[in-house]
Amino acid sequence: xxxxxxxxxxxxxxxxxxxxxxxxxxxFLAQPDMGRxxxxxxxxxxxxxxxxxxxxxxxxxxxxVYIQREAPQFSSIFSFPLGNAIAIEHPEKFVSVIAxxxxxxxxxxxxxxxxxxxxxxxxxxATISGIAGSGVFAENFFGVSxxxxxxxxxxxxxxxxxxxxxxxxxxxxxxTLARVGAANGEASGAPTELxxxxxxxxxVVSCAQGxxxxxxxxxxxxTPGTNAYSAPYRFAAVLDGKTVLDTSFLGxxxxxxxxxxxxxxxxxxxxVTSKGLLKIGNIVLPKGEHDLSVHISDYSxxxxxxxxxxxxx
Amino acid sequence: MKRxxxxxxxxxLAFLYVVFAVRDTKKSTPSSQPTFLSFAQxxxxxxxxxxxxxxxxFNGGFNFGYIDIAxxxxxxxxxxxxxxxxxxGWITYARVPDSLELHELGQKSVQLSAFAYPWFKSTWRILxxxxxxxxxxxxxxxxxxxxxxxxxQITAIDANSRYFVAGxxxxxxxxxxxxxxxxxxxxxxxxxxRTIFALAISEDGKYIVALKGISPQNIETFKNEKTMFxxxxxxxxxxxxxxxxxxxxxxxxxxxIAARGESIIYYNIKNNISRNVPFPTRDQAASSAGxxxxxxxxxxxxxxxxxxxxxxxxxxxxxxVLLLRNGLLEREWEGATGIASSGDSFAVLxxxxxxxx
Numbered sequence: 124x125x126x127x128x129x130x131x132x133x134x135x136x137x138x139x140x141x142x143x144x145x146x147x148x149x150x151f152l153a154q155p156d157m158g159r160x161x162x163x164x165x166x167x168x169x170x171x172x173x174x175x176x177x178x179x180x181x182x183x184x185x186x187x188v189y190i191q192r193e194a195p196q197f198s199s200i201f202s203f204p205l206g207n208a209i210a211i212e213h214p215e216k217f218v219s220v221i222a223x224x225x226x227x228x229x230x231x232x233x234x235x236x237x238x239x240x241x242x243x244x245x246x247x248x249a250t251i252s253g254i255a256g257s258g259v260f261a262e263n264f265f266g267v268s269x270x271x272x273x274x275x276x277x278x279x280x281x282x283x284x285x286x287x288x289x290x291x292x293x294x295x296x297x298x299t300l301a302r303v304g305a306a307n308g309e310a311s312g313a314p315t316e317l318x319x320x321x322x323x324x325x326x327v328v329s330c331a332q333g334x335x336x337x338x339x340x341x342x343x344x345x346t347p348g349t350n351a352y353s354a355p356y357r358f359a360a361v362l363d364g365k366t367v368l369d370t371s372f373l374g375x376x377x378x379x380x381x382x383x384x385x386x387x388x389x390x391x392x393x394x395v396t397s398k399g400l401l402k403i404g405n406i407v408l409p410k411g412e413h414d415l416s417v418h419i420s421d422y423s424x425x426x427x428x429x430x431x432x433x434x435x436x
Numbered sequence: 437m438k439r440x441x442x443x444x445x446x447x448x449l450a451f452l453y454v455v456f457a458v459r460d461t462k463k464s465t466p467s468s469q470p471t472f473l474s475f476a477q478x479x480x481x482x483x484x485x486x487x488x489x490x491x492x493x494f495n496g497g498f499n500f501g502y503i504d505i506a507x508x509x510x511x512x513x514x515x516x517x518x519x520x521x522x523x524x525g526w527i528t529y530a531r532v533p534d535s536l537e538l539h540e541l542g543q544k545s546v547q548l549s550a551f552a553y554p555w556f557k558s559t560w561r562i563l564x565x566x567x568x569x570x571x572x573x574x575x576x577x578x579x580x581x582x583x584x585x586x587x588x589q590i591t592a593i594d595a596n597s598r599y600f601v602a603g604x605x606x607x608x609x610x611x612x613x614x615x616x617x618x619x620x621x622x623x624x625x626x627x628x629x630r631t632i633f634a635l636a637i638s639e640d641g642k643y644i645v646a647l648k649g650i651s652p653q654n655i656e657t658f659k660n661e662k663t664m665f666x667x668x669x670x671x672x673x674x675x676x677x678x679x680x681x682x683x684x685x686x687x688x689x690x691x692x693i694a695a696r697g698e699s700i701i702y703y704n705i706k707n708n709i710s711r712n713v714p715f716p717t718r719d720q721a722a723s724s725a726g727x728x729x730x731x732x733x734x735x736x737x738x739x740x741x742x743x744x745x746x747x748x749x750x751x752x753x754x755x756x757v758l759l760l761r762n763g764l765l766e767r768e769w770e771g772a773t774g775i776a777s778s779g780d781s782f783a784v785l786x787x788x789x790x791x792x793x
Binding site: 152153154160161162163164165167168169187188189190191192194195197198199200201202203204205206210212218220229230233234242256257258259260261266270275377378379380381382389390391392 | 495496497498515518520531532533534548549550551552553555563564565566567568569570572580583584585586587588589590591605629631633650677678679680682697728730732734745747755773774785
């Protein structure tokens with residue numbers, strides 16, 4: 124591992140390291156096979172990178188402001204889930220957290236800080252080791268997150284990964300409409316699944332007029348051929364040719380109650396339905412016949428859509 | 437006659453002074469001989485009768501289980517996974533937590549679906565979410581009673597019988613009561629790095645002490661004033677470090693010990709004075725062969741004692757337990773892996789057994 128003591132750089136130079144697998148920002152923290160009712164079935168505000176080797180390159184230069192070290196195996200000491208991790212303060216009030224490191228990495232930063240009586244600095248591209256994985260991260264997997272202090276926002280770092288080449292569009296598994304109760308603003312009643320319109324009358328979806336919450340189940344394979352999946356980036360709803368909803372995983376806004384995803388209020392649990400679908404927003408459906416399209420796009424601009432004909436009573 | 441009485445009184449006072457002065461300065465010795473209970477002769481946890489009052493849960497790393505203090509019997513099983521244990525049961529979990537297994541005493545084990553690590557203390561059963569940004573309080577059956585999310589990563593946690601406390605990377609401190617209600621505590625916007633590196637709440641809930649920030653790095657004391665905790669004292673720490681630490685407050689609430697890496701900080705709560713406590717590594721060879729010595733504050737013992745775990749390298753067999761009283765080293769158990777304590781009882785844990793004190 125290389126620790127470079129350099130004068131602080133004046134601008135953020137964050138570059139998400141090139142990875143062979145990537146679970147993106149907004150994808151669920153808990154594994155899909157753990158069940159939708161599991162604690163942790165919420166969108167993540169970080170990315171998980173699967174690296175070809177047991178090391179990761181520092182995404183940006185900065186000062187190491189927090190070092191977390193896992194207790195040795197078979198110890199009576201509680202270890203925190205991010206395992207061996209560091210937080211780095213970057214120029215322009217950005218902070219990143221890199222987790223799943225090898226125990227030697229934080230120890231080296233710690234020793235460097237003690238020896239010199241100053242905060243260790245890391246330079247962009249410096250190699251940090253992660254031999255056996257730590258915390259909740261499997262071997263060769265690392266968690267990376269980036270926080271914008273000025274805007275109180277966890278930033279989606281996939282936008283800082285120019286190496287991503289994605290030619291496949293997101294896969295839409297389901298899009299549902301659920302009536303929103305007037306009293307509490309919560310979806311009520313059984314959701315209606317949108318059926319793709321094929322031009323015949325029997326594909327019309329019938330529902331009562333009112334305010335509806337749209338929820339989607341969709342994923343995007345940023346790194347095809349791997350088990351890793353990511354949440355799509357952008358979600359839009361078009362009603363009779365007019366965009367009525369447009370939201371994205373650009374970031375997660377902080378609040379006292381946690382994180383706000385896709386325009387839903389914090390905590391992040393509010394962005395997920397009980398069935399494990401992402402709530403992308405509310406629309407109003409007036410009486411009459413309507414065409415409703417939901418467009419879901421990924422970071423490379425690939426789009427998948429579902430179009431339905433609605434008969435609103 | 438008067439003069440003779442005065443002389444007698446003076447002699448008596450001098451005698452009493454000598455007796456009590458010697459008692460005060462004499463190094464305290466255990467009131468009774470410690471009893472060693474070997475794991476080789478321990479009973480299985482499944483054999484443990486239910487309902488005995490002096491059941492002391494323990495997790496020594498290599499073994500976990502319960503100690504029947506009155507009968508001096510240990511019930512244990514080897515650790516094949518990570519464990520969180522309390523009087524009523526335990527949860528085993530893997531480092532990558534695909535499932536958690538809840539074992540309630542006298543009941544069948546159940547799987548908990550959670551991407552989290554369990555943390556038990558003082559009747560609290562908490563799941564700490566995998567991203568360190570959420571907690572859930574669970575009951576004995578593993579049912580989530582409430583959950584809370586935080587805007588930044590949790591870097592320090594502690595609890596007493598009434599409150600659960602979490603410190604965050606941004607310097608915020610969140611306090612919750614048993615119903616999940618948030619108790620107001622001095623908070624700040626995240627405009628500068630003021631990370632909570634360690635914190636502890638006193639057993640009576642009167643004080644929260646936090647090790648916070650970088651330059652300067654301070655120990656901050658918050659006092660419980662009916663409905664909120666307010667900052668009452670701040671003192672600068674020498675030799676600031678950015679490493680996550682551990683902290684314990686003595687049961688009588690007079691002082692705290694913060695430990696991180698190779699350094700130990702003593703903090704007198706009442707007088708707002710802190711100082712670094714110098715402790716040499718036991719085994720320089722083991723230290724240099726591994727990752728260096730690391731200290732952990734692992735809990736209070738008796739009224740004014742705090743136990744430290746000293747680990748050298750990656751092998752826990754090179755660990756020791758140290759007992760500090762008022763910041764001064766009183767005893768040392770070579771090769772110990774931890775402690776288990778409850779009220780006035782405590783046991784020192786070893787790889788091959790437990791020593792009842």
